[in-house]
Amino acid sequence: MTGNSKNKIRIALDSMGGDFAPVNEVQGAFLAYKEVANSIDLEIVFVGNQNKINEAIAQTQLPESAYSIIHTDDVITMHDDPVLALRNKQGSSLFVAAKLHSEGKADAFVSAGNTGAMLSISTMLLGRVKGVSRPTIGAMMPTVSGRPTFVLDVGATIDLRPRFLFEFAVMGSTFLQHSLGIERPSVALLNIGEEETKGTDAIRETYQMLSNSSLNFIGNIEGRDILTGAADVVVCDGFTGNIVLKLAESFINILKSKIKNYSSRSFLNKLKVGMMVPTLKNILSEFDYQEYGGVPLLGVNGVVIIGHGKSSPKAIKNMIIRSIEFSLNNINSKIENALQLT
């Protein structure tokens, strides 16, 4: 295979964003390189502290042809206010990586850093896709069916306006179809009952907009249906979605705490728990929120993949793969078309 026959893709990777930066970023990049090397001419642009990045690269077999480094001194932390960061931290790894993408020097921007800062900086630098009122962030939630449910919005846009929710549905559906290959994804509206008369005025209006669209709208679902896999896309406002996501994510920790409490009560309990834990871990492995890597910031005029601060190398790898897919599949032009049609 020659380089000429392969797609050339350049990914700007904020290498200081995650909690284990830059080690997990670099290791994830190496995993991504190995995964796509046969079909894609991938170049990772590591943005961050040059010395630390080089140290991490030395621990891998990443070839020199597969990366470049852009040095930055500043870092946006998880505690930085997104709007202040946008104004005062333009020399940070996150900002510089986003800027590389907005200037066309990279095909995508990937970070496991401050989500709010990614949202504000990406929106300012990249602008919005034509027809999109507000950008949105979804979450891939593991379900009983084994197929994840894409819940959006989970915090990017907290105002509940029917038009916003309708656009989330179009963006989520288009993303699943063209990035993950799900034909006519089913779309549900998160509500407090199944009947179309349920919910606030804004929710009922959203129901009507979704009903009259060309989306595969299957109606309302309730909180109890989110994790059963009843729909491919679940639409809600960012306030509700953020609370749903964080509550669902807490479930495993709650279970762990209960088991720990029980275990500490007696030696016999400790033995019982010791025998149970390996099986339980196995059963719950699919409920690992790391598996899906990152999610796109949908609606911005670019390719932005957001990851969890705790992202493992595998999660970073998945984020890079997802950014490649998003770019090659031209998801944004498909969103633009879908919004014109519906």
Add this chain to the structure above:
Amino acid sequence: MTGNSKNKIRIALDSMGGDFAPVNEVQGAFLAYKEVANSIDLEIVFVGNQNKINEAIAQTQLPESAYSIIHTDDVITMHDDPVLALRNKQGSSLFVAAKLHSEGKADAFVSAGNTGAMLSISTMLLGRVKGVSRPTIGAMMPTVSGRPTFVLDVGATIDLRPRFLFEFAVMGSTFLQHSLGIERPSVALLNIGEEETKGTDAIRETYQMLSNSSLNFIGNIEGRDILTGAADVVVCDGFTGNIVLKLAESFINILKSKIKNYSSRSFLNKLKVGMMVPTLKNILSEFDYQEYGGVPLLGVNGVVIIGHGKSSPKAIKNMIIRSIEFSLNNINSKIENALQLT
């Protein structure tokens, strides 16, 4: 002990409301009778199908002095529309039991029936406590700390208005203090971040109202904190609260489904699961939403205890006990006072 020294309490019990009516209702009433017989002169007014109720009573040792029966033919089912039920089913066990209470012929009204119908019928027949804008229903959610968190509203009032949420906080706090004996319950606002600048305009305004009140307000909590027991009272609008409650209630079923899937994959898996399940059941027994029995419909000018359709005899017993406490402790006058003070 003589009857004269005991408080005389009469409870109107909708005996056709729950999924296992009237058997669980009658058995629960008998359990309640046994529990309070030494201190309270309890009379259960069973409202429902006389023959079926008598059959169920024959299976208990409930003395004739401890009950009466009011026959009704009609029943409000879980599928009945609350507003239509209010208009068209005034001969139902639920309506007649509520009416007995509103006419002073019973000290409280207890039902495991249609929650929406209980809300609409009770609000119409009883009216509201002075100072209350909207009635509210809370949920006692089990937490890691072992002490439940009272989340309200969970669906009675879905409009997010700061004044409503503020009143929910006052009602929830007063109920926990005077009915469950929790001194100065901690109150938190459910939000998408801890900072007071987070959330929608209405949420931020609610934050300020709670901050300036005499409540023990501890600030915002996020979705991940609900089940940790971070606060005694968690306040939110009824739309968000309903989704939170149903999502949290679904966790155990999700876990069961995952375990079942795993078990069905091989004989070895089945063995492992068989060994694990008794311990896991033990650990999760505190997460049984039946334990708390019912919750009050707060803000109506009466004593209304709402239970889950699946209520066990134990849950019905707890609902009756709760209605007695609510009545004897004069919770409504305490809510009225608290709303005047704050």
